[in-house]
Amino acid sequence: xxxxxxxxxxxxxxxxxxxxxxxxxxxxxxxxxxxxxxxxxxxxxxxxxxxxxxxxxxxxxxxxxxxxxxxxxxxxxxxxxxxxxxxxxxxxxxxxxxxxxxxxxxxxxxxxxxxxxxxxxxxxxxxxxxxxxxxxxxxxxxxxxxxxxxxxx
Amino acid sequence: xxxxxxxxxxxxxxxxxxxxxxxxxxxxxxxxxxxxxxxxxxxxxxxxxxxxxxxxxxxxxxxxxxxxxxxxxxxxxxxxxxxxxxxxxxxxxxxxxxxxxxxxxxxxxxxxxxxxxxxxxxxxxxxxxxxxxxxxxxxxxxxxxxxxxxxxxxx
Numbered sequence: 562x563x564x565x566x567x568x569x570x571x572x573x574x575x576x577x578x579x580x581x582x583x584x585x586x587x588x589x590x591x592x593x594x595x596x597x598x599x600x601x602x603x604x605x606x607x608x609x610x611x612x613x614x615x616x617x618x619x620x621x622x623x624x625x626x627x628x629x630x631x632x633x634x635x636x637x638x639x640x641x642x643x644x645x646x647x648x649x650x651x652x653x654x655x656x657x658x659x660x661x662x663x664x665x666x667x668x669x670x671x672x673x674x675x676x677x678x679x680x681x682x683x684x685x686x687x688x689x690x691x692x693x694x695x696x697x698x699x700x701x702x703x704x705x706x707x708x709x710x711x712x713x714x
Numbered sequence: 715x716x717x718x719x720x721x722x723x724x725x726x727x728x729x730x731x732x733x734x735x736x737x738x739x740x741x742x743x744x745x746x747x748x749x750x751x752x753x754x755x756x757x758x759x760x761x762x763x764x765x766x767x768x769x770x771x772x773x774x775x776x777x778x779x780x781x782x783x784x785x786x787x788x789x790x791x792x793x794x795x796x797x798x799x800x801x802x803x804x805x806x807x808x809x810x811x812x813x814x815x816x817x818x819x820x821x822x823x824x825x826x827x828x829x830x831x832x833x834x835x836x837x838x839x840x841x842x843x844x845x846x847x848x849x850x851x852x853x854x855x856x857x858x859x860x861x862x863x864x865x866x867x868x869x
Contacts (some may be wrong), residue, residue: 578756
């Protein structure tokens, strides 16, 4: 059995395996598949509760992942932010002396969440400039009319 | 409405995100669908030989007690009823219900058709290059109930 605490190295290794089989497109194809199949809970949360759905979703995942983060929800301003001070996933990969992380590991967070949030009418930006130090920032902003798409699936 | 802020440090929570089992399962299913069943095994072998290299080295140095400690730690963390029987030449692990499969079933995540390979192929890969071998004596796809056996195959 692979423990859920060992998943991140397995995930990184899967990206390497896919790239060796089919290039970067194969990796991105998997990220799109995972976004479609695995992020239904984020999608439904945002459809039902708008930006608060982001808050609820990441409150669950980031606490279970023991992340070091600051999360902000400003519904009046139409903005949700995560400032990741130390990403538990990249942080763990960097700690492993005998395993090399997939070179573009952090970009899965761009593809997976953008694919959910933009079709719902939100602007999604991710700052990965410091991802090599396990730091990043995500901003989700309401576009005019986005909140009106809630519940339309 | 006032702005809400949540701040957490790594020490505030235990690292145990069980939904990752569902993501691994999705990865296994994706490989199966797009590259076939042998690709699933190739991937798991590659992962296990890389990530578990220190455990395999410990198996060489200390024998099955090292594997026993590893699996005791994993199942203690993940929960579930497990019985380990360890001797110098054999480690037998009886799992009443796989914690990963239980979580996926409870949360409605699809369980990959080849999810059993995360046990069978990984266990075999753990033994690669050692005096030990692994076999999966029994496995129930619905619950993950299984009997795993590691044994000395050469001196």
